[in-house]
Amino acid sequence: MRVTVEFYATLREKFGRKVELELNFDNPAPLITVLSQIDGLLEEIAENGRIKTMYKVLLNGLNVEFIKGLDTPVKDGDEICIFPPAGGG
Amino acid sequence: MGKILRVNLTEGTLRDEMLSEDVLKMWLGGRGLGVYLMLKEVDPRVDPLSPENKLIILTGPLTGTAAPESGRWCSVTKAPLTGTIHDSHSGGKWGPELKFAGYDGIIIEGASEKPVYLWIHNGKAELRDAKHLWGKDTHATTDILIEELGDKNIKVMCIGPAGENLVKFACLINDKGRAAGRGGHGAVMGSKKLKAIAVRGTMKPKIANESRFREAVKLNVDKIKKHPVTGEALPKYGTAVLVNIINKHGILPTRNFQTGVHPTADKYSGETIAEKTLIRRVPCWGCIIACGRYTKISDAAPFQGEGDGPEYETVWAFGAQTGTDDLAAISKANFLCNELGLDTISMGHVIGTLMELYEKGKVPIEKLRGLEPKWGNRAAIVELTWRTAYRSGIGDDLAEGAKKLAEKYGAPELAMVVRGQELPAYDPRGVQGHGLGYATSNRGGCHLRSYMIAPEVLGVPQLVDRFTTNGKAELVKTFQDGFAVIDSLVLCKFNTFATWVEDWVGMVAGATGWNITLEELTKIGERIYNAERVFNILAFGDGRAYDTLPRRLLVEPMPEGPARGHTVKLDEMLEEYYNLRGWVDGRPTREKLEELGLKEFADKLEEKGLLPK
Numbered sequence: 001m002r003v004t005v006e007f008y009a010t011l012r013e014k015f016g017r018k019v020e021l022e023l024n025f026d027n028p029a030p031l032i033t034v035l036s037q038i039d040g041l042l043e044e045i046a047e048n049g050r051i052k053t054m055y056k057v058l059l060n061g062l063n064v065e066f067i068k069g070l071d072t073p074v075k076d077g078d079e080i081c082i083f084p085p086a087g088g089g
Numbered sequence: 090m091g092k093i094l095r096v097n098l099t100e101g102t103l104r105d106e107m108l109s110e111d112v113l114k115m116w117l118g119g120r121g122l123g124v125y126l127m128l129k130e131v132d133p134r135v136d137p138l139s140p141e142n143k144l145i146i147l148t149g150p151l152t153g154t155a156a157p158e159s160g161r162w163c164s165v166t167k168a169p170l171t172g173t174i175h176d177s178h179s180g181g182k183w184g185p186e187l188k189f190a191g192y193d194g195i196i197i198e199g200a201s202e203k204p205v206y207l208w209i210h211n212g213k214a215e216l217r218d219a220k221h222l223w224g225k226d227t228h229a230t231t232d233i234l235i236e237e238l239g240d241k242n243i244k245v246m247c248i249g250p251a252g253e254n255l256v257k258f259a260c261l262i263n264d265k266g267r268a269a270g271r272g273g274h275g276a277v278m279g280s281k282k283l284k285a286i287a288v289r290g291t292m293k294p295k296i297a298n299e300s301r302f303r304e305a306v307k308l309n310v311d312k313i314k315k316h317p318v319t320g321e322a323l324p325k326y327g328t329a330v331l332v333n334i335i336n337k338h339g340i341l342p343t344r345n346f347q348t349g350v351h352p353t354a355d356k357y358s359g360e361t362i363a364e365k366t367l368i369r370r371v372p373c374w375g376c377i378i379a380c381g382r383y384t385k386i387s388d389a390a391p392f393q394g395e396g397d398g399p400e401y402e403t404v405w406a407f408g409a410q411t412g413t414d415d416l417a418a419i420s421k422a423n424f425l426c427n428e429l430g431l432d433t434i435s436m437g438h439v440i441g442t443l444m445e446l447y448e449k450g451k452v453p454i455e456k457l458r459g460l461e462p463k464w465g466n467r468a469a470i471v472e473l474t475w476r477t478a479y480r481s482g483i484g485d486d487l488a489e490g491a492k493k494l495a496e497k498y499g500a501p502e503l504a505m506v507v508r509g510q511e512l513p514a515y516d517p518r519g520v521q522g523h524g525l526g527y528a529t530s531n532r533g534g535c536h537l538r539s540y541m542i543a544p545e546v547l548g549v550p551q552l553v554d555r556f557t558t559n560g561k562a563e564l565v566k567t568f569q570d571g572f573a574v575i576d577s578l579v580l581c582k583f584n585t586f587a588t589w590v591e592d593w594v595g596m597v598a599g600a601t602g603w604n605i606t607l608e609e610l611t612k613i614g615e616r617i618y619n620a621e622r623v624f625n626i627l628a629f630g631d632g633r634a635y636d637t638l639p640r641r642l643l644v645e646p647m648p649e650g651p652a653r654g655h656t657v658k659l660d661e662m663l664e665e666y667y668n669l670r671g672w673v674d675g676r677p678t679r680e681k682l683e684e685l686g687l688k689e690f691a692d693k694l695e696e697k698g699l700l701p702k
Binding site for chain 1: 316317318319321322323325326327328329330331333334337338339359360380400401402536537540542543546547548549551552554555582583586650651652
């Protein structure tokens with residue numbers, strides 16, 4: 001399956017703007033499995049099996065905290081956006 | 090603390106006054122003190138642009154001290170855009186300099202016959218002729234005054250042509266690029282023929298209890314420095330770091346709130362600004378965050394320019410709201426707003442309103458003098474900014490704000506306003522609590538009365554489900570009251586990402602010597618929110634009928650993106666909010682007002698038959 005992962009703010013410096021993943025997984029696959037394909041990403045955004053506080057991982061615009069966290073199923077064609085802690089006003 | 094300069098422009102008189110400590114303990118400073126003074130001194134039914142309205146400029150008990158982000162000031166008046174009580178805040182360096190010049194605030198009343206400016210220096214104040222400044226933009230005005238008064242350290246706050254021309258969302262600009270933006274305070278100052286206030290001084294504010302103050306400041310500074318939002322993202326990318334976050338959540342209002350997704354928004358994001366146009370970061374006085382930007386457009390004719398900003402709200406207003414994604418044109422419109430003295434949120438927003446009116450065939454072509462206000466017309470956003478400041482042609486209609494513009498052209502439902510103030514850069518259909526915050530904002534459509542984006546999107550202090558209405562009423566009330574406190578301490582709201590009321594108690598107690606508790610400080614916030622509502626009830630009968638949102642947000646589901654299908658379920662939250670506030674139909678009861686020490690205002694409401702049974 002094909003999944004797009006987009007990075008923002010400081011994460012762009014470490015992982016680039018966007019990664020297109022071609023994965024030979026059963027469709028759908030858990031988010032943690034998908035993100036583990038990108039070197040260093042899980043260490044950056046998660047700890048103790050959970051996404052770090054104030055990091056935002058959106059699956060098609062919905063925060064995965066309100067789906068199944070790192071176990072959220074990801075399917076072919078999905079867009080994942082990852083933001084570090086940030087704010088404005 | 091408490092030294093006020095009273096300026097009567099009709100009489101041309103200046104007088105020093107001291108406020109009592111009892112009053113300061115009830116209202117702190119800034120926003121709170123402003124609403125109290127307005128209630129005591131101004132008939133709430135007054136025409137905002139008449140000499141009977143007052144413009145009250147205030148600092149707070151922590152301004153110009155070592156308290157973090159204390160380099161701000163605040164203006165309070167009855168606003169011409171909304172007809173409500175209205176406070177507008179600005180950063181930069183002017184606020185502390187007013188304090189160093191010997192004053193905690195200025196009450197400006199009456200109106201001058203001819204243009205004047207006010208010069209305040211080390212406890213002395215004088216009114217001077219400003220004929221040579223009238224008509225000048227904010228940059229020229231600032232440069233001329235600094236030259237004329239002969240001290241490069243002088244700080245200037247002034248209006249531009251928009252304020253002189255009574256544009257209903259003209260702002261006050263200090264230090265050339267910081268704005269007390271919303272509501273039209275610049276028009277109030279223009280109506281009084283007061284062009285500028287120049288300040289300079291060396292009188293540092295006294296701290297009552299140095300050791301307690303220092304200890305409390307350290308605690309606050311440590312929290313701000315360690316917090317990932319205030320310690321890293323804001324300094325690096327500025328407020329426009331929000332563009333992609335809000336857009337990817339599907340709540341970036343696009344083409345006058347017709348949708349919440351602008352596919353090319355990254356072209357004007359904080360990340361893009363940092364990469365392409367940022368010259369330097371610009372901190373306000375004493376700031377440890379430094380979210381401000383100084384940017385330059387050097388090679389995108391005809392949009393070249395440089396100056397402060399643009400902020401998140403600004404790139405949204407001239408970007409998604411008008412369907413434009415050209416950073417050069419957006420930046421140019423921003424620079425012009427600073428120079429002409431216009432609120433960027435309302436200016437961009439109103440252009441979006443015009444574009445939807447045009448799209449729907451509501452605007453006669455002859456009104457446009459060759460201009461085509463189509464979505465995405467980048468030249469139009471710059472041209473319409475000029476025309477608005479000078480009330481030229483269609484600009485005269487835009488200068489009245491979105492509500493009157495949409496009414497004039499027969500489509501009042503296209504005005505995305507609350508209490509007459511244009512909504513800012515978050516579509517509440519995908520953030521329910523934020524919608525309640527908009528609807529119940531005493532100063533009209535505003536994100537800074539209760540910034541529910543923090544818990545509903547950013548996860549600060551903790552993430553809550555943005556689509557549910559459960560628990561939102563209580564959160565909104567808590568945020569509204571806490572923000573009323575920080576607005577009255579006149580500290581930057583970005584403190585609130587890292588600290589909250591309990592952290593500020595020690596700084597207030599240390600600076601003032603008052604034996605103030607967390608409960609008392611929290612209650613001050615609630616008192617202020619209720620007092621503002623009292624002013625509005627007396628002004629125009631505020632209440633349930635005004636605690637609402639534009640019809641589009643209540644009945645038209647978001648058409649696409651992650652918030653697709655949602656509307657704001659205001660009815661599910663409003664009654665609970667009223668119950669928590671002790672209000673009936675949007676109006677405080679006598680019991681609530683007396684609990685807050687506001688018996689005199691309960692009596693006033695009762696006298697007018699406006700107190701709920």
